[in-house]
Amino acid sequence: MKLLLIGLDGVRADLALPELVAADPAFAAPDHPGDPRFSAPGGPGAAFGTPPATPVAPTLARLAAGGRLVPVWMTPPTDSGPGWASLLTGTTHEQNGVWWNEFVGHRLARCPDLLSQVFAADPRARTFAASTWPALVDASGPGPVVHQRPDQQVGGQHQLFAGTDVSDGCRSADRQVTTRAAWVLNHEGPDAAFVHLEGVDEAGHRAGAASAGYLAAISAVDEHVRHLVKAVAERFEQLGEDWLVAVTTDHGHRAEGGHGEDEVLVRRSFLLLHRLGGPLPAPLAALTSLRSEQVTPALLAAVGVRPASLETDHEVGVVRDVAPVGPTRDLRYEW
Numbered sequence: 001m002k003l004l005l006i007g008l009d010g011v012r013a014d015l016a017l018p019e020l021v022a023a024d025p026a027f028a029a030p031d032h033p034g035d036p037r038f039s040a041p042g043g044p045g046a047a048f049g050t051p052p053a054t055p056v057a058p059t060l061a062r063l064a065a066g067g068r069l070v071p072v073w074m075t076p077p078t079d080s081g082p083g084w085a086s087l088l089t090g091t092t093h094e095q096n097g098v099w100w101n102e103f104v105g106h107r108l109a110r111c112p113d114l115l116s117q118v119f120a121a122d123p124r125a126r127t128f129a130a131s132t133w134p135a136l137v138d139a140s141g142p143g144p145v146v147h148q149r150p151d152q153q154v155g156g157q158h159q160l161f162a163g164t165d166v167s168d169g170c171r172s173a174d175r176q177v178t179t180r181a182a183w184v185l186n187h188e189g190p191d192a193a194f195v196h197l198e199g200v201d202e203a204g205h206r207a208g209a210a211s212a213g214y215l216a217a218i219s220a221v222d223e224h225v226r227h228l229v230k231a232v233a234e235r236f237e238q239l240g241e242d243w244l245v246a247v248t249t250d251h252g253h254r255a256e257g258g259h260g261e262d263e264v265l266v267r268r269s270f271l272l273l274h275r276l277g278g279p280l281p282a283p284l285a286a287l288t289s290l291r292s293e294q295v296t297p298a299l300l301a302a303v304g305v306r307p308a309s310l311e312t313d314h315e316v317g318v319v320r321d322v323a324p325v326g327p328t329r330d331l332r333y334e335w
């Protein structure tokens with residue numbers, strides 16, 4: 001099974017998919033407390049905002065209708081750097097050392113992203129990542145979270161793309177990333193792919209989650225998601241490829257804008273799962289709730305990859321001592 005993970009930065013699930021979120025009690029409150037250092041001054045705040053008058057994310061709703069929506073709870077700080085580092089590597093802030101968007105003190109070299117873990121499991125695997133935020137894929141700035149693996153880039157086995165067209169802010173960069181990603185997905189069908197779009201986060205910072213612009217931004221990336229799903233759906237339809245499509249976010253936004261601290265509306269994320277080619281694998285169908293660092297292990301297990309471990313609990317690299325016994329003096333072994 002191939003994997004397409006779409007990361008939509010800063011999307012409030014209670015506004016994008018209000019009925020589904022309201023129907024699942026696991027979406028009501030975080031499943032674990034946040035570090036007191038990152039507490040919001042006014043407390044965790046309300047659990048839900050006012051639902052939009054009309055649905056804003058028809059593609060996400062269609063994916064959920066044929067799949068499922070799993071609650072995910074982020075651990076503050078809810079900046080994008082720590083959020084994506086945790087979501088994409090399957091590690092906590094303490095493990096990966098990413099606490100802010102500056103990535104000071106990060107240990108990402110020891111925390112391979114999910115694409116690199118797919119490659120480690122099968123060195124023939126082809127991987128692709130595209131992002132509107134350079135810190136996820138571009139080695140010229142902070143991070144990046146997704147490993148470069150230049151050896152695999154030489155032959156196109158690993159492809160990275162960072163949106164550069166900011167003539168219309170993240171909206172134009174999102175269009176650029178989607179265009180490139182849809183082409184690669186459709187024509188090359190990488191074994192594992194990650195596509196990140198940032199337009200919703202930009203709108204949240206500009207006008208807040210209670211604004212019409214924020215809802216319009218969700219609709220815009222929802223249409224981008226449709227293009228990406230269409231790209232792999234055509235491969236399923238015409239080639240029979242089995243695809244797991246997943247969508248997630250790194251944090252919400254306060255009504256007035258900003259990631260905030262440990263507010264419920266900010267900490268709430270989701271993992272939207274949809275399979276083209278059959279029912280969801282049983283472990284995914286059985287999920288009730290996840291923390292951010294559990295997303296990558298769940299996705300890797302679904303596509304048959306054993307997650308990387310910082311412990312030596314696998315065969316690779318285990319030193320085996322062979323007791324030396326000296327030469328046999330048997331002439332059959334003398335050459």
Ligand SMILES: [Zn+2]
Nearest residue numbers: 009010080250
């Ligand atoms: Zn973010």
